[in-house]
Amino acid sequence: MNLLSYGLLGLLAREESSGYDLMLRIQPFWQAKHSQIYPLLARMESKELLASRWIQQSDKPDKKMYTITDKGIHMLQQWSQESLAAPVTRDELSLRLFCLWLTDKSSANRMLEERKRHFIQRIRHLEDILNDIPDEDLHFGSKNFGDYILVQKGLMNAKAGLEWCQMVLRMLLAGDVRADTNPFSLKP
Amino acid sequence: MNLLSYGLLGLLAREESSGYDLMLRIQPFWQAKHSQIYPLLARMESKELLASRWIQQSDKPDKKMYTITDKGIHMLQQWSQESLAAPVTRDELSLRLFCLWLTDKSSANRMLEERKRHFIQRIRHLEDILNDIPDEDLHFGSKNFGDYILVQKGLMNAKAGLEWCQMVLRMLLAGDVRADTNPFSLKP
DNA sequence: CGACGCATGTAATGCGTTACATGATTCT
DNA sequence: AGAATCATGTAACGCATTACATGCGTCG
Numbered sequence: 001m002n003l004l005s006y007g008l009l010g011l012l013a014r015e016e017s018s019g020y021d022l023m024l025r026i027q028p029f030w031q032a033k034h035s036q037i038y039p040l041l042a043r044m045e046s047k048e049l050l051a052s053r054w055i056q057q058s059d060k061p062d063k064k065m066y067t068i069t070d071k072g073i074h075m076l077q078q079w080s081q082e083s084l085a086a087p088v089t090r091d092e093l094s095l096r097l098f099c100l101w102l103t104d105k106s107s108a109n110r111m112l113e114e115r116k117r118h119f120i121q122r123i124r125h126l127e128d129i130l131n132d133i134p135d136e137d138l139h140f141g142s143k144n145f146g147d148y149i150l151v152q153k154g155l156m157n158a159k160a161g162l163e164w165c166q167m168v169l170r171m172l173l174a175g176d177v178r179a180d181t182n183p184f185s186l187k188p
Numbered sequence: 189m190n191l192l193s194y195g196l197l198g199l200l201a202r203e204e205s206s207g208y209d210l211m212l213r214i215q216p217f218w219q220a221k222h223s224q225i226y227p228l229l230a231r232m233e234s235k236e237l238l239a240s241r242w243i244q245q246s247d248k249p250d251k252k253m254y255t256i257t258d259k260g261i262h263m264l265q266q267w268s269q270e271s272l273a274a275p276v277t278r279d280e281l282s283l284r285l286f287c288l289w290l291t292d293k294s295s296a297n298r299m300l301e302e303r304k305r306h307f308i309q310r311i312r313h314l315e316d317i318l319n320d321i322p323d324e325d326l327h328f329g330s331k332n333f334g335d336y337i338l339v340q341k342g343l344m345n346a347k348a349g350l351e352w353c354q355m356v357l358r359m360l361l362a363g364d365v366r367a368d369t370n371p372f373s374l375k376p
Numbered sequence: 377c378g379a380c381g382c383a384t385g386t387a388a389t390g391c392g393t394t395a396c397a398t399g400a401t402t403c404t
Numbered sequence: 405a406g407a408a409t410c411a412t413g414t415a416a417c418g419c420a421t422t423a424c425a426t427g428c429g430t431c432g
Contacts, residue, residue, distance in 0.1 A: 010286035091275035098198035100334035146288035160348035
């Protein structure tokens with residue numbers, strides 16, 4: 001059982017879903033292709049953490065719907081008690097900054113504008129998701145609460161990334177030194 | 189040539205280094221073990237992007253120092269012109285939030301405090317790196333400029349993460365609704 | 377008529393972690 | 405005496421992406 005399996009299990013704890021559906025729902029928070037998800041679901045079914053049934057559809061292809069079992073729920077609750085792994089980020093941009101000094105200014109500008117567009121798109125996307133979360137029952141214990149803070153997490157991150165882009169783009173224009181935009185510090 | 193290879197190449201474009209040294213320097217921005225780095229360096233040497241020589245040391249084990257070749261520099265400059273891949277983040281915490289509703293409040297609290305400590309540590313670490321970057325010559329084209337904005341990138345991200353933790357911890361205490369701490373929005 | 381969305385799967389390949397293997401010196 | 409740091413490598417395994425494979429319905 002890897003982390004992605006637990007993620008799928010967590011989504012299935014809320015409602016019966018197809019593999020295709022799970023792929024779409026998990027996408028914004030954990031990149032995974034269908035080719036990885038389908039085998040994991042099959043494996044979890046063989047371990048009796050999940051059960052499945054085929055639903056036939058007239059207009060679209062038939063789909064296999066998965067339901068979590070009691071054993072699956074139990075597995076999830078165990079996982080919640082374990083200690084948390086550190087987040088891992090792999091960003092090509094970080095590596096590119098190592099050799100920024102042998103790049104020309106216009107390439108650097110293009111690169112940062114590209115990343116800026118990426119963040120703006122992500123912010124739009126997450127704000128759309130946020131708007132689909134009902135306002136009522138937004139307290140610890142409601143299913144929406146987890147979704148709400150999860151989207152906020154992505155949103156605050158993307159906004160920080162966007163701010164960083166704008167800071168660097170400003171510095172490229174001004175051609176100068178230490179940014180004054182350093183909101184807070186641990187050492188005041 | 190994968191992204192990590194380019195990252196190593198980028199570091200070697202600045203100064204001759206050992207594999208061990210590269211591992212330590214790349215660590216804060218791209219997690220990679222020595223067992224991944226050593227074979228990549230050997231492969232790049234066989235492609236003549238790098239050259240190496242052994243340095244004997246009296247107090248410590250001997251080390252193999254790598255230097256970038258002209259071919260390596262050329263490869264790097266080509267890479268800088270290519271379009272940027274989107275960043276990939278894999279955070280167990282995101283997956284845990286999917287099933288937060290079947291967790292008790294004290295576990296949730298423990299989890300968030302754990303993550304909060306993680307961010308505080310990372311901020312300390314990055315601020316230490318920042319203090320080691322000389323203030324002079326901090327303009328586009330200097331080697332320090334890339335380092336400076338790279339560290340700022342990590343720092344702004346970690347600070348956003350810390351803020352998120354504190355927001356959620358406040359919500360858990362108050363037991364309530366939509367956070368008021370939503371600094372900016374794309375739709376004003 | 378071609379592209380895209382829905383829907384499920386397998387196979388090959390590449391990336392990353394853990395474990396195995398060695399060995400001197402320094403710090404606690 | 406035991407752990408940590410420096411230093412390099414290989415082997416086995418697990419995780420992730422790309423490619424292969426199929427097929428219907430809809431929209432432009």
